[in-house]
Amino acid sequence: MATNKKKLSLKDKYQYLTRDMAWEPSYQSKKDIFPQEDFEGIKITDWDKWEDPFRLTMDAYWKYQAEKEKKLYAIFDAFAQNNGHQNISDARYVNALKLFLTGVSPLEYGAFQGYSRVGRQFSGAGARTACQMQAIDELRHVQTQIHAMSHYNKHFNGLHDFAHMHDRIWFLSVPKSFFDDARSAGPFEFLTAISFSFEYVLTNLLFVPFMSGAAYNGDMATVTFGFSAQSDEARHMTLGLEVIKFMLEQHEDNVPIIQHWIDKWFWRGYRLLSLVSMMMDYMLPNKVMSWKDAWEVYYEQNGGALFKDLERYGIRPPKYQDEANKGKEHISHQLWATFYQYCQATNFHTWIPSEEEMNWLSEQYPDTFDQYYRPRFEHWQALQEKGERFYNNTLPQLCQVCQVPALFTEPDDPTKLSHRSLEHEGERYHFCSDGCCDIFKYEPDKYIQAWLPVHQIYQGNCEGADVETVVTKYYHIDAGRDNFEYLGSPDHKRWQAIKGQKPDESQAAKPKNAA
Amino acid sequence: MSVKAISDYITQPKDTVANFNGMQVVYVYWVKHLMYCSPFAFLVSPDMTLAGFFAEVLRPAIKDHPDSTRVNFMEAQWLLNGQAFSPTPEVALLAQGIDHKSMLTLTTPGLSGINGCAS
Ligand SMILES: [Fe+2]
Ligand SMILES: [Fe+2]
Ligand SMILES: [Zn+2]
Secondary structure (H helix, E strand, C coil): CCCCCCCCCCHHHHHCCCCHHHHCCCCCCCCHHHCCCCCCCCCCCCHHHHCCCCCCCCHHHHHHHHHHHHHHHHHHHHHHHCCCHHHHHCHHHHHHHHHHHHHHHHHHHHHHHHHHHHHHHHHHCCHHHHHHHHHHHHHHHHHHHHHHHHHCCEEEEEEEEHHHHHHHHHHHHHHHHHHHHHHHCCCHHHHHHHHHHHHHHHHHCHHHHHHHHHHHHCCCCHHHHHHHHHHHHHHHHHHHHHHHHHHHHCCHHHHHHHHHHHHHHHHHHHHHHHHHHHHHHHHHHCCCCCCHHHHHHHHHHHHHHHHHHHHCCCCCCCCCCHHHHCCCCHHHHHHHHHHHHHHHHHHCCEEECCCCHHHHHHHHHHCEEEHHHHHHHHHHHHHHHHCCCCCCCCCEECCCCCEEEECCCCEEEEEEECCEEEEEEEEEEEEEEHHHHHHHHHHHHHCCCCCCHHHHHCCCCCCCCCCHHHHHHHHHCCCCCCCEEEECCHHHHHHHCCCCCCCCCCCCCCCCCCC | CCCCCCCCCCCCCCCCCHHCCCCEEEEECCCCCCCCCCCEEEEEECCCCCHHHHHHHHHHCCCCCCCCHHHHCCEEEECCCCCEECCCCCCHHHHHHCCCCCEEEECCCCCHHHHCCCC
């Protein structure tokens, strides 16, 4: 018997359920419907040339994601029932999760908001659908991350108020301002920033460290989240590459605009990832690989091949790539030293690396660790052994753009800060590097409004004038529990109790000179 | 270049001196002493004398560094916002040009940090 109810091919189904849902407007102008499409100067001549990065329809998407979710939550349940937190390598590892939950998970939510907005703004139906699907992915990511880590919140400190902390704590203004910068840009810059520079070029330097870090340190809940997000991330990367190629192929006038965005967002992403560098080298009790190795594989090799490929469009590698390549020898050590001295004001603990870890660092960084950084850590260790754990009781100068303390050094002189400053309309501004200074110069009006945590405290906008009050009342850090040195902290003692070890009071947490 | 925006883009700098309740911010970078990870940011009165600033603000901030006892601020080399600067101890900060968000760079010849490694 003949039937005309033939099953649609995937391609046809996709065509009907996405592109065919769009129409040519008759009584409204396209410009009124998509008011944000032109102002950035990107010229699109033919949206039909957009190659859909993932041929997925909503019905298939829901089905597929629901399957993954079922498996994921079964593992979360088992993890909680079996007290999975007791099987991690060491409780110091949980501090990496605290950084992730307060620094990264809220960015997933920011990505959801960003993609929801730009998914409304393109007149091409293919691009709209891709952005909407990614928006849903990102919402799923923030939810599942919270659920993956909620079990740890029952047993360790510093995880209890991550969304509030993301909006307020000084170092979390680094990821927060990064995303605010992207979300307040036009739709094409947003996609260049997040889909291309972040998801395509730099994503492996965020996800591999955290997800492999979880695997190496026995954190099954986070590993499982990682697997569940992997296929989403693969789609996001495809979108990132498609966006760039599509814009570049549409009009040659787009090339210089995109080049500028690549320069900017490469540098902003690189500065954001400096937090990950210290996580890899210092916070994982079982190391995956060094930051330097990760940078070489995921940026120098993979990124090198990518920019070779983009050369035919007239795109060159990011402007400050060479500085970033040189920085791979230094940034993790510089960041850890910074958090070591300011952890009276963080929701996680820091510590001096063990002798074995210092030797690993010497091996991984033969040209820099022993010469520039080991003496600093050994000096602090000696103080700590005398009961004089070092804290820096003066607030740091922050970079006006990346908002990291101005702690980075000259690319060719690690003994000298690469501080830069300039005057703009009668006000002086300070930067951590040429990269950040350039970003400011290009759009000063955007960055003169920066909400710099140190200046906000000094203006009296953070519920107190001293560090302890700000930390407790404004940040919601539980002082004496969440912050300060790891050794002797409540987390440390709890871990010793779990493992049946004797507490060691010799290098106790509470310093005599902590603010 | 100005911001490309969908409408007029009017902004105010967030950190003008007027927002600091009569005080101002002064930064100090002690060269080759990176144990202090970045320049210090101090909230001070513009009327404070430089001698007062040295004694009450800067001295306590660097006290934990093993080199600190050997620092003589008056004999050190100074830059103010990148320009050579000779400090006058009894004069107020603002009166000798150390205004809001100025940066003083302190170089202490002979002192090069923990184990001489600029830490
Ligand atoms: Fe995500
Ligand atoms: Fe993603
Ligand atoms: Zn910066």
